[in-house]
Amino acid sequence: MKKLLFLLIIMMAVGGLLGLLMRQDSGYVLVAYNGVTIETSLWVLLAGMIVALFVMSWIKRILFIALKPSSSLAKVTGNLAQKRASRNTIRGMLELVGGNWHKAEKLLTNSAEKVPYPLINYISAAYAASEQDEHERSKALLRSAHKSTPEAEFAIGFAQSQIQMKQGHYESALASLLRLQKLKPKHKQVLKMLVTVYTKLKDWDALLTLTPTLKKDGIFDDDNMLELERNAFLALLDKIKFRNKLGQSSQELVVELETLWNKLDTLSQDTEMSVLYARTLIQFGDHAKAENFIRHKLNQKWSEELIFEYGNIDQGTYKKLLANCENWLKKEPASANLYLVCGRLSQSMMLWGKAKDYYEQALALDSQNEALAELSRLLKAMGETKASQDLMMINLNHASKRLKTLPLP
Template sequence: MRKLLFILVIVMAIGGVLGLLMRQDSGYVLIAYNGITIETSVWVLVAALIVALFVLSWVKRILFIILRPSNSLSRITDNLASKRATKNTIRGMLELVGGNWRKAEKLLTNSANNVAYPLINYIGAAYAANEQDEHERSKALLRTAHKSSPEAEFAIGFAQSQIQMRQGHYEGALASLIRLQKLKPKHRQILKMLVAVYTKLKDWDALLELTPTLKKEGIFDNDNMLELEKNAFLALLNKITFRNKLGESNKELVTDVEKLWNKLDTLSQDDHMRQLYTQTLISFKDEEKAESFIRHSLNKKWSNDLIYEYGNLRELAAKKLLANCENWLKKETSSANLLLVCGRLSQSLRLWGKAKDYYEQAFSLDSQNEALAELSRLLKAMGDTKASQDIVMVSLNQASNRLKTLPLPQEH
């Protein structure tokens, strides 16, 4: 505040002094040139010179701004263009998300040259062009993206593989994804896309090689991983079964089935897959491995479906199999299938009474169990025809209870 007052005092003092000088003597100036004469006072001339110097100073600044290449005006213009391009880029991305492909492509392409990082514009425009089925234009935009940002190889390759998958070009997408996986082996989305491509191409062997990585990186939850392994197992098992029809030795087939099963360890969680694996071993005439698998598998996790296959083992000692079943029966007292298998094994050992008891217990637990038919057949062979017929009638009554209520002809 004091400084301002001091300056005002000085200005007023100078103004006062100048005013006194101008009153005492205004002076006289005469300028004559080529017949032109200018007469004025000294003070007016001084004021005119000051104004002229001020005007020249501003003219110099304006000329400097206009003529200099990296001038402020150019900077202002560039800033305005950049802001407009950024705004159009945002609008283009919003149109892309909103599904307005044509407008999105136009906004993103036109604003690409005036943004700091045009890669996003070109990739977004490539997606938009692809959605319009303009595949060649989409490829051209991706090439332009690579020229603008060659260091962004992964991002461009990722976009390319996604577009190829949308177009159904799975072979091309696979080549792109394999290249990307080398750059980033643990990239979650790349691994998921590889699974999708291998599934589409039915390349189950390649998918099988990928499963350890999928498990290690936790790409899928247990349910999805199980579904994936089931599809691979069924497809590859069909190939092995076909080789069996061509006459290949059972020993080689069993070895391949074992290797396949051991690679897909999630399958052991599924009862149906365990049963299918057992049935395959039995069909390839390797009941010893089938028995060993059933026994170890049931000791870890009980399955009423899997114990059923124990009764289909025909080449092994029935006495040992029955002993194992009766040990399980101590814990699994309510398993109708286990009782059915005990009955069948007892019958194969000619223990008729024991077989009859097991069949009756199985039937009491599950009236739909095969034990009913086995019991009827056994009783008939033992000479108890009436009891066998009674069981047949029970079976028929059960079947009739499941019949729909329909009109019947009336007796006259």
């Protein structure tokens, strides 16, 4: 405050002194050039020169600001361009979501170099180009994305694999996904996409190598995991059966089948697949493994389908098989298929009367059970022709109910 007051006093003193001098003698100045004459007082000339110096100083500052790239003016104009590019990026993203691919690509591409993070623009524009089936342009945009942000290799590769899958280029997508898996082995979406690609390429062996990771990391829930393993098992089982038809050793194929089943442990929850596995073991002639598998499964959880397959086992040790079935009867007295299997095993042991009783008990529980045909055949062989014919007629009536209604003569 004191300094300001002191400064004002000095300015007033200087001003007063100048005023006194101007009153005493205003002075005279004459400037003549090329026929032009200017007359003025000394003090006016000095005031003009001071004003001229002040104006020139401001002109110099303005020129310096305008010409220097990092100047405030440059920053202002740069900010305006950046804001405009940001608005166009937002518009482009909205057009992309709205399905206007051409406009989205144009807005995103044109504003890419003027936004702080051009990667987003280039990747989104690549998606838009792909939707227009402009595959080469899509690739070029992804290359621009990599050039602008080399450290974003994973994000760019992920976008590339998605675009390749959409285009149906599954081999290329697989190569991209395997690179991504090396970068992030537990990335859930990458693993899901790998499952899709392997399924499309029908590379079931590769898919099987992936299942432990899928289970460990909880990539799929139980239902999806079961569906995945079902598809893999059915496809690989068809290959095994085909090689069996070509004459490959059944013993070798049984080992392969057993290894396959043990890998797909989620399938143990699926009764249909368990039945198919047991049936295939029987078909390949390994009745011992089939019997062991079915027995353990039935001891864990009862299944009418599996006990039916138990009756197709031909080990020669019918007495032991029948003993197992009769033990199950204590727990499952309402199983028609169990009585059917008991009847067949008894018949295999030539226990005709016992077989007849079991067949009749099966029919008492289910009148359309296969025990009907077995009992009819057995009665005919035992000389009870009338009873056998009656059963055959019942069987025929049951069959006729399943026939399509057609006109008869």
